[in-house]
Amino acid sequence: LQEKEELIEEWQPEPLVPPVPKDHPALNYNIVSGPPTHIITVNGRECINFASFNFLGLLDNEKVKSAAQASLKKYGVGTCGPRGFYGTFDVHLELEERLAKFMRTEEAIIYSYGFATIASAIPAYSKRGDIVFVDEAACFAIQKGLQASRSNIKLFKHNDMADLERLLKEQETEDQKNPRKARVTRRFIVVEGLYMNTGDVCPLPELIKLKYKYKVRIFLEESLSFGVLGEHGRGITEHFGINIDDIDLISANMENSLASIGGFCCGRSFIIDHQRLSGQGYCFSASLPPLLAAAAIEALNIMEDNPDIFQTLRAKCERIHKALQGISGLKVVGESFSPALHLQLEESCGSRENDVKLLKRVVDYCMNSGIALTQARYLEKEEKCLPPPSIRVVITVEQTEQELDKAASLLKEAAQSVLN
């Protein structure tokens, strides 16, 4: 007993958190005074916004704001409860119906937080013992969803269908050794429509072929491609002309094109209805404030009434993609029609820390001259496949051609002065 007392006396725990150095790059946030719209005031200086994911410019739209105001007058701000306990408002039901109709699926379900959408959807279906094939460049929310599901994760090289097929074939041979287990093991492929970390699209037609060949279900994460790709903004399935029923689950967040908060999943009722009882972020969390749901409905209305904004956005993306080619020292990573690009260093200076410092100088140069940019932020120790440091460039419909050209030339100048 004496020994136990001594052990308890002697034990010293680590401090709860290690100290963070004052000049850590992620500690000092940019402070935005006022709304983060097209003209943004960052750290006291007015700049043109090339950093917020406001692709369709709906953050500042008067109709969206007045719809939200009307909802605020009717419902107040919060919902004071989860969906199951008097937290379901008619606005939520309307938004779900509208999203399902827009995406031409049977049903849709809304979450109150974009990150929680895919992070709750994956563990609702995939459990311990199931197999998930996921792209290496999948975003952090998908990684957390996979971790929560406790399934076997198999990573395949980014957009490499041959690698994926190899993994699927390996799994097939495994199955033949143990057919009883194979009959109850579910398989999923999780991909993103437009990847946040690399700016390119997944080869969806080939994936559909692999789906039927190896009997795997597909979960598609469309946060960046919803409201961007496709003739009417329906995402990558419209872009490639694929029947939406071939995709088992589409998940997207409403925080990019729809300029609201939250996320949704859509698909057939057989699949979506299950989340109403087993989606953790849906059952155990308060529902979306009605004013944000009303803002999303109005944003959907605008998207449906003005299908030409998608063409305009695409043209602007192509323009800046071309203008940014040939900057010495920086290379453009991303498709020409992707509104979220990355600018990475052509040659690394040796350590990630130094690369980050160098890119910070480029960003600061641009900020001082009136273009607001940001570096893409990651949790370096937590990511499975950490992307190299980069500057994020976001294109919105509100940027004029002069502004796009100005941004491109400023980046050229910055790269010249900092990197040479």
Place this chain on the structure above:
Amino acid sequence: INHIVHNGGLYKRPFNEAFEETPMLVAVLTYVGYGVLTLFGYLRDFMRQWKIEKCQNATEREEQKDFVPLYQDFENFYNRNLYMRIRDSWNRPICSVPGAKVDMMERVSHDYNWTFTYTGRVIKDIINMGSYNYLGFAQKAGTCQEAAAEVLSQYGAGVCSTRQEMGNLDKHEELEKLVARFLGVESAMAYGMGFATNSMNIPALVGKGCLILSDELNHASLVLGARLSGATIRIFKHNNMQSLEKLLKDAIVHGQPRTRRPWKKILILVEGIYSMEGSIVRLPEVIALKKKYKSYLYLDEAHSIGALGPSGRGVVEYFGLSPEDVDVMMGTFTKSFGAAGGYIGGKKELIDYLRTYSHSAVYATSLSPPVVEQIITSMKCIMGEDGTTVGKARVQQLAENTRYFRRRLKEMGFIIYGNEDSPVVPLMLYMPAKIGAFGREMLKRNIGVVVVGFPATPIIESRARFCLSAAHTKEMLDTALKEISEVGDLLQLKYSRHRLVPLLDRPFDETTYEETED
């Protein structure tokens, strides 16, 4: 078992918590009830499989029929055969502000709850005993709503970026300073979703090689956060300090399971008020244990912030303790502040670390500006900084409502769980049939209640849960009590064997709230 505790001077006020035992006959009948339902469930499944009965649920696509089935048949057994029958007690759609009275959209089902149709009529003025509206800030008019409208027209609804990129608005900085002042801590950080606050920050604080001691009845978000962190999790019995002390001793003395190396750190996860039990954490004892064994305390005040304490500062103030003793003070803005989101408060090093390494700061969108304004206005109101005493009055009204409501229910003979001061009041139903019946009967009498059964509670302990609000007037409570008594007689819910002698019905005491001696 009744505890009235004055444990060695740690408590400055009496701690009255009661969990009356389930009467034996009731327990037996409940099991029998579930048994009958299960038998019928098997029978119906059999009939559905042999096509004698029409199968109502959605099915897999023709093209994918040979894929591995997405759901196991057994997983859905409970859903198809028990939940589906009483499904109308949940997900009730409302169409007005979730205040003390609420309007509900009427819906009917012609096929035993498989599908619902809306008749188009609205049931008006239902007394709302289900929404988490403790201080009554769910309002569609008033200073909070006007301030939020102002900010909405200036800033818009969304933010479209993360905190570390371009989403850190001046409003967020203002909010965080205010929250820190409200709680009495050095610094605070706010997040967009209460659930995500737990599931994204616990992994940032602890990892492999650390130990998490979590209460039996912790919320799903705490459990998920603990799982995602990768630390070892050990569970102690609900609010049981002996169980916690034993685990702490064993952990330090024996170290990690196989290697015997000492643990890197020990984190205790508790909640302020447990929403299914209505119990309050024994905070003075937990803090004493934490100090003795050099571990860290994570307190989730989702339900207790704003609802406990003479000025609404939560469970720490309720017990007269210092906020510095709690290492991580977490809470949500959804319940008492009528908004959405969560926060973490603590020492400056902790918050600086979270600003750099929290998953939410790097990957998730920040709070929406009108929501932030609602929190700022309501918090200032509670603190009395808006120049009125409305906040203080509401906190006191909630305390009075709580005491009154609980006392009256106990006098009527219901079994009520939890602490006398907790505004969450679980009323035991036990039998599965009574879950649906209670919900429906109360709705017929224009009172909206929340009923919960398995799996949120143990299988035989289904209950109805009332959430009191400062917006409830005494008349509303009296109406509700009358109806509850009627339904209780109808459904034979008055199980309690400890009859309290009813006190003469006197007006509210001015001294209902005892000031703690310092």
